[in-house]
Amino acid sequence: MACQGLQKGETLASLKTESDGLKKKLEVERGKLNDVELHQVAEKTEVLGALSIKTRRVLKGHGAKVLCMDWCKDKRRLVSSSQVRTSTDLWTREHGVSLPCTWVMACAYAPSGCAVACGGLDNKCSVIPLSLDKDENLAAKKKSVAMHTNYVSGCTFTNSDMQMLTSSGDGTCALWDVESGQLLQSFHGHTADVLSLDLAPSETGNTFVSGGCDRKANVWDMRSGQNIQSFESHESDINCVKYYPSGDAFASASDDATCRFYDLRADREVAVYQKDSIVFGASTVDFSLSGRLLFAGYNDYTINAWDVLKGNRVSILFGHENRVSRVKLSPDGTAICSASWDNTLRIWA
Amino acid sequence: MQEQQTAFATFLMRYSPLEVIVVEMQDPKSGVTGSEQKLNVTTIPHVFAGKDIIAWIANKMKTPPEEAHVFGTMLVAFGYIYPLQNHKMLVMCNDTSLYRFQVNPCFLRNQLTNVFDVVAAIYLAKRNIRKKGMLEPYEQAHYNHLHKWLNHKWDFIVMQATEQYKAGKERKKPDRVVFDCQERAYWILNRPPRRTHSAMDCGPERLIDPNEDENMFYQQAIMRSKVKSSVSLGALVKYITTYKTHDPFLAPCQPSNPWQTDNDTYWTLNMRGVDVPTKMRVERWSFSLFELLTDLRGRDDFKVFLKKEFSGENLAFWEAAEELKWGTGSSMSAKAETIFKTFLAPGAPRWINIDGRTMGLTVKGLDHPHRYVLEAAQTHVFLLMKKDTFFRYLKSPVYKDIQKKALSPETHNFSPAQLEQNAQNRSPGIHPIILWQQEEEEKAKTAAASAPVDVKAMMSKIDRKK
Numbered sequence: 001m002a003c004q005g006l007q008k009g010e011t012l013a014s015l016k017t018e019s020d021g022l023k024k025k026l027e028v029e030r031g032k033l034n035d036v037e038l039h040q041v042a043e044k045t046e047v048l049g050a051l052s053i054k055t056r057r058v059l060k061g062h063g064a065k066v067l068c069m070d071w072c073k074d075k076r077r078l079v080s081s082s083q084v085r086t087s088t089d090l091w092t093r094e095h096g097v098s099l100p101c102t103w104v105m106a107c108a109y110a111p112s113g114c115a116v117a118c119g120g121l122d123n124k125c126s127v128i129p130l131s132l133d134k135d136e137n138l139a140a141k142k143k144s145v146a147m148h149t150n151y152v153s154g155c156t157f158t159n160s161d162m163q164m165l166t167s168s169g170d171g172t173c174a175l176w177d178v179e180s181g182q183l184l185q186s187f188h189g190h191t192a193d194v195l196s197l198d199l200a201p202s203e204t205g206n207t208f209v210s211g212g213c214d215r216k217a218n219v220w221d222m223r224s225g226q227n228i229q230s231f232e233s234h235e236s237d238i239n240c241v242k243y244y245p246s247g248d249a250f251a252s253a254s255d256d257a258t259c260r261f262y263d264l265r266a267d268r269e270v271a272v273y274q275k276d277s278i279v280f281g282a283s284t285v286d287f288s289l290s291g292r293l294l295f296a297g298y299n300d301y302t303i304n305a306w307d308v309l310k311g312n313r314v315s316i317l318f319g320h321e322n323r324v325s326r327v328k329l330s331p332d333g334t335a336i337c338s339a340s341w342d343n344t345l346r347i348w349a
Numbered sequence: 350m351q352e353q354q355t356a357f358a359t360f361l362m363r364y365s366p367l368e369v370i371v372v373e374m375q376d377p378k379s380g381v382t383g384s385e386q387k388l389n390v391t392t393i394p395h396v397f398a399g400k401d402i403i404a405w406i407a408n409k410m411k412t413p414p415e416e417a418h419v420f421g422t423m424l425v426a427f428g429y430i431y432p433l434q435n436h437k438m439l440v441m442c443n444d445t446s447l448y449r450f451q452v453n454p455c456f457l458r459n460q461l462t463n464v465f466d467v468v469a470a471i472y473l474a475k476r477n478i479r480k481k482g483m484l485e486p487y488e489q490a491h492y493n494h495l496h497k498w499l500n501h502k503w504d505f506i507v508m509q510a511t512e513q514y515k516a517g518k519e520r521k522k523p524d525r526v527v528f529d530c531q532e533r534a535y536w537i538l539n540r541p542p543r544r545t546h547s548a549m550d551c552g553p554e555r556l557i558d559p560n561e562d563e564n565m566f567y568q569q570a571i572m573r574s575k576v577k578s579s580v581s582l583g584a585l586v587k588y589i590t591t592y593k594t595h596d597p598f599l600a601p602c603q604p605s606n607p608w609q610t611d612n613d614t615y616w617t618l619n620m621r622g623v624d625v626p627t628k629m630r631v632e633r634w635s636f637s638l639f640e641l642l643t644d645l646r647g648r649d650d651f652k653v654f655l656k657k658e659f660s661g662e663n664l665a666f667w668e669a670a671e672e673l674k675w676g677t678g679s680s681m682s683a684k685a686e687t688i689f690k691t692f693l694a695p696g697a698p699r700w701i702n703i704d705g706r707t708m709g710l711t712v713k714g715l716d717h718p719h720r721y722v723l724e725a726a727q728t729h730v731f732l733l734m735k736k737d738t739f740f741r742y743l744k745s746p747v748y749k750d751i752q753k754k755a756l757s758p759e760t761h762n763f764s765p766a767q768l769e770q771n772a773q774n775r776s777p778g779i780h781p782i783i784l785w786q787q788e789e790e791e792k793a794k795t796a797a798a799s800a801p802v803d804v805k806a807m808m809s810k811i812d813r814k815k
Contacts, residue, residue, distance in 0.1 A: 015564065022567035029571050036579045041586055051598065056608045074781045075616060113781025132782055149497065160675035179677040184720070203639045203731060223721050227566065229573075246588045248581065265581035267573070290592035291585070292599060309586060332619070334597045335608045349597070349608035 030268045038261070038270045042309035048292070051305065051315045056335065057347040058319075065341040067120075067325050072109045075331050079116045080345055081107035106155040106166070117145070117164055119152030125166045127178055146176050154197045165208060165222075167194040173210050175222060187220050189227040196240045202247040209250050211238030217252050219264065231262050233269045240284045244308075245291045251308075253282035259296045261308060273306045275313060284326045289333030297324030303338055303348075319346055371429045372504050374405065375450055375512070381405045386433075386447055394519060395512070396433065399446040418443050450512065467506065470495040472536055474510035475517075491540060591636055595629060603629065605761035611771035612761060616778065621645050621788070628755040635748075638731075638739040654747040660738065662699040663730045666692045670727040674720055685718035693726075703729050 064083035071078050081104035105120040110127075119125030125146035128138050146152065150169035157164055158175075163184070167173045173187040173194055192213035200207045207228070211217045217238055219229040236255035243250045244261075249270075253259045257278050261271035273294065280300035287294055293314070294306040303324055305315040322341035329336055335349040374380045386396040399421070407417035421441035424430045425448070432439070433447040441448065473492040477484055484492060496503060517525060594600045607613040618627055626646055633640055634647040641647040648664075655661040669692070673684045692701050693712055703711075707725050714722040742748055763771065 019563050019567065022564055022571065026567055026571050030575065033575050033577045035577055036582060038582055041579070041582045045586060045589070048599070053598070072781055074778060074784070076778055077781065112785045114785055130782060132780060149494075158675055159671065162677045163675055177678045179679060182678060184678070203642070223724070229570070230566070244585065244588075245592070246585065248588075249585055263578070263581050263585065265576040265584075266578045267570075267575045268578075270578070270582065288596050288598045290589050290596035290599060292589045292593070292596065309589065332597070332616075333595075334602060334606050334615070347608060349606055 030266075033266060034268065038309065039311055042311075045309050047310070048307055048314050051293075053305070053315060053317060053336075053348050055317075055319050055346050056349050057345075059345040059347070060343070062343050062345075064343060065322070065325070066339040066343060066345055067103065067105050068107045069326050069328060069337055069339040069345060070107055070109045070116075071328060071330050071337065072113050073111060073331055074113055075334065077109075077113070078337060078345075079107050079109050079118075080339055081105070081118050081120070082343070103151070106152050108156050108164075110157050110161040111159065112161050115161060117155050117157065119146065119155055119166065121151045123148050123151060123168075125152045125155045125164065125176075127164070143181075145178050145181050146174060147181075148172070148174070150193070153193065153195045156197065156199055158199060165197060165199060167197040167210055167212075169193040171212070173197055173208075173220065185222060185225045187225055187227070189218055189220075189230075190214050190216065195238060198242050198250065200243055200247045201245060209241045209243065211241040211252050211254075213237045215254075217241055217250070217262065219250075229264065229267060231269060233260060234258070236281070239282065242285050242287060245287055245289065251285045251287065251294055253285040253296055255281035257281055257298075259285055259294060259306065261294075271308070271311055273304075273311060273313075278304070283324060286327050286329045286336065288329060288336075295327045295329070295336050297327045297338055297340075299323045301340070301342075303327060303336075317348055320344070369504075370406075370409075371424065371450065372508050373409070374402070375508055393433065393447075393449070395515070396447050396449055397430075398444075399442045399448060400444055402430070402441065402448065403443050414443070466495060466499060467502065469536070469540060470499050470502075470506045471509045471513065472532070474506055475514050478510060478514050595633060601760065603627070603760060604758040605763075610761055610763055610768060611775055612763070613776065613778065614758065614761075618756065618758060621784070622791075625754055625756055626751070628752070628757045631748075631752050631755045635743055638735045641739065641742075650747065650751055651742060654742045654745050655738070657745075657747065658738075658741075662692065662701050663734055663738070665699060666701045667727055667730050667734070670723040670730075673718075673723060674727075681718050681720065685715050685722065688723065689715050701726070701730060 059080075062080065062082040066080050066082045069078055069080040083103055103120045104118050106125065107116060107118040109116055113130075115127050115129045117125055117127045124144045125148075126142045126144045128142045131138065145164055146155070146166045148166065148168035148170050150171075152166050152168050154167040155164060162178050164176045164178055165173065166176065171188070171190045171192060171194060173190075174183055175185040175187075176182065177184055187210070190210065190212045194210050194212040196212075197208055197210040200209070206222050207219055208222065209217060209219050215232055215234045215236065215238060217231045217234075218227050220226065221228050234252065234254040234256055235258075238252050238254045240253040241250055242252075248265055249261060249263050251259055251261050257280060258272050258274040259282050260269050260273070262268065263270045273296070278298065278300070280298050282296045282298050284297040285294055287308070292308055294308050295303055296306065297303050301318075301320045301322060301324065303317040303320075304313050305317070306312070307314050317338075320338065320340040320342050324338050324340050326339040327336055335347050338346050338348065340346070381397050381402050383395050383397045385392055385394050387393075402424075403414060403417045403421045406412065406420050407414050410417065410420070412420070418441065421430075421443075422439075425432065425439045425441045428451055430441070430448045431451055432441075433449060435442075435446065469491070473484070473488060473495065476488065477492060499506060517528070520528065597606055602615050604614050605612055607615050619630060623646060630644065630646070634644060634650070635641075641651055652661060652664065655664055666688070669684070669688050673681060673688065676684060689697075689712070691697055691699050693708065693715075694700075703726055707729050711723060711726045
């Protein structure tokens, strides 16, 4: 066995050399078509005026760190999850559902508005049908759909209530049939925890992007389970990935205190959003409706709004008293909601 | 082609009939009878005679001896069994020639499984046998992990581990100790326990040998067509410019942003079922077919146009295909059948005009429907609508008409007192569940209204009336 090990060791080394060579070749190929930089193309675009974004609502009601939130398609309701429970929150009412697990790290609203999904340290992602009856015990109707071998970090419904995509600390993403709980496709390729995923906004809706602790952002084909593109330029864990509204690019937020912008057709990173004064990790990002603004939440309690084209920061949103865990644009782009470890959610417009 | 290879590889990984047979052959009770044999001066354990193997195969697979012989030769050719004499000829001889089962998967011809993981699994399984289930925590974790990922090969792995364990026991004690130390050192180097420093450390705990898969991935990435930055970045900028006036953070909402003024007229005017849409909304439909179809009110308007052109079947097919793709697994077969009868069968009431090749492939695929069986046809139809129908719609009287009728609400101008009032009168709007129920009812009504007329049923009704 030992001599075979040596043989294997030799093979590993030669594979690694081949791998490094190929990596360099890929960079050369990418570089060949790199005829212009984003800020150069952006020179012709007019400068943004000053934005006056204010907190319009502060939603209190969670008794613990709020870890995730998602908007309902009706543009007013949202679901949020925290260290101890999940609740669906409206302008005026609150409907709390308790789940028997401590960190509910992921939650999502179903496209129909009739159910929510949530998951976390229980290694599962469950679907809870909502009800018009305020007093109904929703926890009783909870149904487990996704089963991972480690925590669930992100979940989203696809174009219908019937399918769900999850990302997990076990290094995989998976597509599930909600009704039967069957695993339809699993996505292997990350070499560490996957922390975030986002579905592409396209007419085919067949791809999604994921980011993880291996510093990689991977783009996947939902049909075949294949990893079709990969980007590795962050210097630390990627906490969040989000598609540009046209579906041809995406942004990522990382513990290395930067957010980056990747062009999928050019197959490369095209912008880095950073500042010497920003030293804490970015945990979450989302674009404004036109894609011109990138909102990013940081561990220093602030939200920064970046000009995607010109690369400069246009606004800082203060207000939270602890880490910002999630920012999400409302479905019609009229507001941004932020969730924070200070137990509150804020709506900005 | 690449997809076929992936599918093939996946199939083989999950179920290798050859491996199943090899496992059965080595079963101590029902497998081939082995023995210790003297080869020259050495006694070699677990040896099998060619004729015994062939006889076993013939019996098990109910084949004539010639076929069993061929099968046996295949097992030798593919490396599952190796000869102890006549090494150069990788065939099986139907006589007393001696053979052994290949125990070391490094020498097995199997390009499809990740060899390193299988080797690791065998090592851990062997340790598990030796230590009678008492593995170190990190080994146990790794063992559990591999058990899950290589579950389909686990019988094979346990068999190999048992074989190696038996072979190991036959070594002289000093040799055994040395060998064990060598082996253990190798594994600590290549699969270090968590939080220990290893010179081979290449990042966070690896679940897959990074280099093997990566090289193939890099090669594919190099081959993939890329677009010039000026082109793709230009497109991104164009998108921003197009949607600039529609972005509530960059341009004011008309009449006002409900979050800023607490007045939800903006939402009411833009509801799903509204009779007259706003000018901004109608403008947005012209940005792309995707926008037009995503806004259900826009889709309705498009349908009005298509009805006038008697070409509604393309969109209907596209919608049905979407429902199949995103629906429940259990409803797939029924949906596939309905779609075939309505859109694809020769003489179907809403037959779609797609090229012969796509039609052929689609119909064939419908024998065993899966989520993406209509993908090719759906893409074809969508492209047709995108490149032709959509542009004709934008020039049509239907669209021009709705453009004229569309509303342009006046900007709100609330006084501070009014804003206070608004804040008091916030409404939660219609509950999404109720909205969804209403929409489902509408959908059912439209489906019933537009369903192809069953001529036979109608005729029989008329006959009955007579």
